Amino acid sequence: MKGIHRKSIKLAGAILTLGFCCGITLSAQNQLSTINPIQESQHNLSLNGNHYQPVQKEKIMPFKLMQLPYSKDALAPYISKETLEYHYGKHHQGYVNKLNALIDGTPLANKSLDDLIKNESGNIFNNAAQIWNHNFYWHCLTQANSNKPEGSLLKAIDKKFGSFDEFKKQFKEKASSNFGSGWTWLVKDKNDDLEIVNTGNAGNPMTEGKTPLLICDVWEHAYYIDYRNERGTYLDNFWHIVNWKFVEKNYEK
Numbered sequence: 001m002k003g004i005h006r007k008s009i010k011l012a013g014a015i016l017t018l019g020f021c022c023g024i025t026l027s028a029q030n031q032l033s034t035i036n037p038i039q040e041s042q043h044n045l046s047l048n049g050n051h052y053q054p055v056q057k058e059k060i061m062p063f064k065l066m067q068l069p070y071s072k073d074a075l076a077p078y079i080s081k082e083t084l085e086y087h088y089g090k091h092h093q094g095y096v097n098k099l100n101a102l103i104d105g106t107p108l109a110n111k112s113l114d115d116l117i118k119n120e121s122g123n124i125f126n127n128a129a130q131i132w133n134h135n136f137y138w139h140c141l142t143q144a145n146s147n148k149p150e151g152s153l154l155k156a157i158d159k160k161f162g163s164f165d166e167f168k169k170q171f172k173e174k175a176s177s178n179f180g181s182g183w184t185w186l187v188k189d190k191n192d193d194l195e196i197v198n199t200g201n202a203g204n205p206m207t208e209g210k211t212p213l214l215i216c217d218v219w220e221h222a223y224y225i226d227y228r229n230e231r232g233t234y235l236d237n238f239w240h241i242v243n244w245k246f247v248e249k250n251y252e253k
């Protein structure tokens with residue numbers, strides 16, 4: 001009887017040990033099954049059968065060249081198709097390529113263009129701001145020009161500058177005096193007060209808390225094919241292709 005009793009105790013112990021081990025295994029499986037998609041992504045894991053395995057992270061270039069809102073010959077004769085091919089297709093594309101190369105594999109690859117402009121400096125700021133400025137410039141132009149703004153924007157221009165013609169005169173003077181490469185802007189401040197400002201190189205008035213309404217690119221690459229060194233003629237013809245509906249929306253935001 002004593003022998004049978006000892007065997008019973010050993011069998012019970014074995015069952016308990018087996019149950020304990022199974023419990024740990026089940027517990028571990030439950031933990032794996034509770035990894036949510038976000039955690040999975042953070043740990044760069046993928047479910048393959050019952051096992052999580054590392055996956056090759058797909059290379060994503062965060063910024064792409066925007067699509068033009070019109071054809072490349074739409075702004076002719078004031079801005080030619082050839083200028084669009086170089087300005088948009090080479091210069092603008094170049095800023096996109098350079099920024100992507102600079103931020104590839106860094107935490108900055110997850111940032112927005114606005115974040116990079118407001119918080120970065122040097123080459124990253126320069127290329128990010130040039131992408132933003134050119135995006136804005138293309139949207140400020142159109143073949144369906146309405147000659148002048150309307151509504152609250154026209155009232156604000158009249159109030160600030162005296163008349164629309166006087167605004168155009170002051171804008172041209174400001175753009176003509178922008179030494180070297182840069183941009184000329186119509187902006188509004190926090191009180192909706194209008195101002196014409198110049199920025200050099202890739203400068204953007206958002207860094208000073210101002211809201212861009214209208215932009216004119218006065219880098220030579222914007223006009224040299226069509227106007228050579230005649231920036232003034234480029235500026236005179238700029239008014240034929242301003243998208244005032246877009247500028248009005250920027251003011252009313």
Ligand SMILES: [Fe+2]
Pocket residue numbers: 087091134217219221222
């Ligand atoms: Fe440009």
